[in-house]
Amino acid sequence: MSYSAPTTTWLVDSHLQDAAWNQAFDRQWLRRHARGEAPALLRFHRSRPGVSLGRHQDPWREARIGYCRDKGIPILRRPSGGGTLYLDENQLGFSLVLTAPDAPLSALLERFARAIGKGLAALGAGADFAFPNDLERDGRKLASVFAAEEDGSLLLHGTLLLQADVQTMLEALRVPTEKLSPDGLAAARDRLAPLAGLLAPLPALSHLQAVVANSLAAAFGLDLAAPSGLPSATTEEFILPAPPTGCEALWKAAGGHLYCRLEIAGGRCLRAVFSGDVHLRPGDWLENLAAHLAGHPLALLEEQAAAFCARHPVDGAGFSGDDARHALRLALNQHGAAAELGLSPEQAGALMLFGSETAPLDTLSHASVMLVPYCAKPAWCAFRHQDGCAECGKCEVGDAYRLGRERGMQVTTITHYEQLEATLAQMKEDRVEGYVGMCCSQFFRKRHRAFLAAGIPAVLMDIQGANCYELKQEHAAYAGTFQAEARLDAELLQKVVQFIPFRGEK
Numbered sequence: 001m002s003y004s005a006p007t008t009t010w011l012v013d014s015h016l017q018d019a020a021w022n023q024a025f026d027r028q029w030l031r032r033h034a035r036g037e038a039p040a041l042l043r044f045h046r047s048r049p050g051v052s053l054g055r056h057q058d059p060w061r062e063a064r065i066g067y068c069r070d071k072g073i074p075i076l077r078r079p080s081g082g083g084t085l086y087l088d089e090n091q092l093g094f095s096l097v098l099t100a101p102d103a104p105l106s107a108l109l110e111r112f113a114r115a116i117g118k119g120l121a122a123l124g125a126g127a128d129f130a131f132p133n134d135l136e137r138d139g140r141k142l143a144s145v146f147a148a149e150e151d152g153s154l155l156l157h158g159t160l161l162l163q164a165d166v167q168t169m170l171e172a173l174r175v176p177t178e179k180l181s182p183d184g185l186a187a188a189r190d191r192l193a194p195l196a197g198l199l200a201p202l203p204a205l206s207h208l209q210a211v212v213a214n215s216l217a218a219a220f221g222l223d224l225a226a227p228s229g230l231p232s233a234t235t236e237e238f239i240l241p242a243p244p245t246g247c248e249a250l251w252k253a254a255g256g257h258l259y260c261r262l263e264i265a266g267g268r269c270l271r272a273v274f275s276g277d278v279h280l281r282p283g284d285w286l287e288n289l290a291a292h293l294a295g296h297p298l299a300l301l302e303e304q305a306a307a308f309c310a311r312h313p314v315d316g317a318g319f320s321g322d323d324a325r326h327a328l329r330l331a332l333n334q335h336g337a338a339a340e341l342g343l344s345p346e347q348a349g350a351l352m353l354f355g356s357e358t359a360p361l362d363t364l365s366h367a368s369v370m371l372v373p374y375c376a377k378p379a380w381c382a383f384r385h386q387d388g389c390a391e392c393g394k395c396e397v398g399d400a401y402r403l404g405r406e407r408g409m410q411v412t413t414i415t416h417y418e419q420l421e422a423t424l425a426q427m428k429e430d431r432v433e434g435y436v437g438m439c440c441s442q443f444f445r446k447r448h449r450a451f452l453a454a455g456i457p458a459v460l461m462d463i464q465g466a467n468c469y470e471l472k473q474e475h476a477a478y479a480g481t482f483q484a485e486a487r488l489d490a491e492l493l494q495k496v497v498q499f500i501p502f503r504g505e506k
């Protein structure tokens with residue numbers, strides 16, 4: 001297929017397609033454009049249900065694989081960074097492929113999002129840009145945009161919520177099952193601002209697309225023209241990787257989360273794996289950093305990462321080489337702590353550290369507070385939804401209270417998120433220098449801002465057994481009778497706590 005003038009941007013509407021087809025089309029058009037075989041293209045589209053992972057994300061962490069398989073919802077990987085999307089017919093997709101303008105990635109995402117917002121404002125549904133890649137109305141998400149670059153060509157794409165099937169969205173994505181309760185669903189709905197709630201009636205799709213197209217044309221200097229036809233796309237199979245094993249460190253960058261997992265043998269890094277919802281270019285920067293680290297002794301890993309970052313600058317939206325180095329340092333700390341605490345590989349995998357600048361043993365030597373989740377108390381326990389424990393010996397929470405009490409620590413049961421925030425704020429005010437705690441790893445990630453706001457170094461332990469994030473409990477959750485009983489790993493707790501000094505029994 002040929003095109004008339006290289007300066008023309010084709011404008012098309014692909015209507016409703018399989019999510020895999022839409023994704024393959026974008027990827028393949030970007031490649032063709034980079035090779036000079038296809039013109040710039042602005043395409044509107046809608047997708048049948050699918051889960052779209054950001055380029056760097058781990059599917060096991062982001063999607064409910066079993067649910068998606070049961071429901072025939074394909075899991076796909078985008079060429080662009082950012083977080084996971086649940087796609088369906090209720091969203092309007094838009095993809096722009098063009099020669100990459102000379103601007104940082106964060107500025108391009110912002111320009112793209114603001115242009116969409118300007119189009120919506122013309123229709124009476126104004127929205128604000130929310131760094132790094134969202135459009136929001138009063139803090140509620142309306143649209144998200146993403147970017148991928150290949151050899152000087154840029155794909156900017158995104159989705160605009162026309163309506164929102166929040167329940168399927170939450171079931172397909174790995175979000176807390178607590179969010180599937182009636183209250184949780186209402187809260188999730190509250191965080192979204194579909195266009196149907198802002199404009200009644202919804203404008204015709206053709207009108208909406210024309211307004212958005214004009215706005216994008218003005219923002220990117222596009223000369224839009226309709227082609228006579230478009231080639232199709234060949235869908236690519238998504239290969240589900242093996243579930244990750246071993247310990248994984250989490251670092252929260254300004255623009256997203258970054259995880260680092262190290263596979264180690266004989267004091268050397270066999271493999272480093274970085275994953276997360278960050279936006280960066282070149283798109284293969286994290287893979288190249290990982291390849292660079294492989295084979296080096298652990299003692300030289302940070303030095304090697306610094307050398308790589310100096311030689312290979314990365315352009316990120318709220319992400320820099322320093323963020324990758326922080327994540328690496330946390331992963332190294334985690335391995336160091338596992339060795340010093342004498343942890344099994346499973347126990348090491350359950351360790352979650354907060355504060356990359358502080359060695360875990362140092363944190364433990366200053367730890368004066370222990371935080372315990374309510375879900376580790378039996379459902380029948382009178383203390384389940386309140387602080388305190390009678391140490392009756394019928395669950396591991398009693399061990400935690402005893403170990404903390406013997407060391408003169410303040411032991412607190414966390415019964416809900418706001419209480420965690422208040423407890424951490426008080427600890428900050430009291431100048432607590434370190435603490436230990438237990439929570440599920442999903443909570444640590446999704447509610448990371450609470451730990452960040454306090455900024456106190458912490459050694460946290462993942463809990464075992466049922467937790468809010470396991471989908472199979474959703475019916476109880478809908479009925480508001482969710483009674484998950486998690487378990488603390490008493491042996492891991494004992495191994496961690498032994499490094500906390502005795503300061504007189506409380």
Ligand code: SF4
Nearest residue numbers: 381389390392395398
């Ligand atoms: S040990 Fe504490 S939390 Fe566990 S059942 Fe007994 S009183 Fe409840």
Ligand code: SF4
Nearest residue numbers: 375439440443467468
């Ligand atoms: S720590 Fe327990 S209550 Fe909190 S989110 Fe995790 S499983 Fe749910």
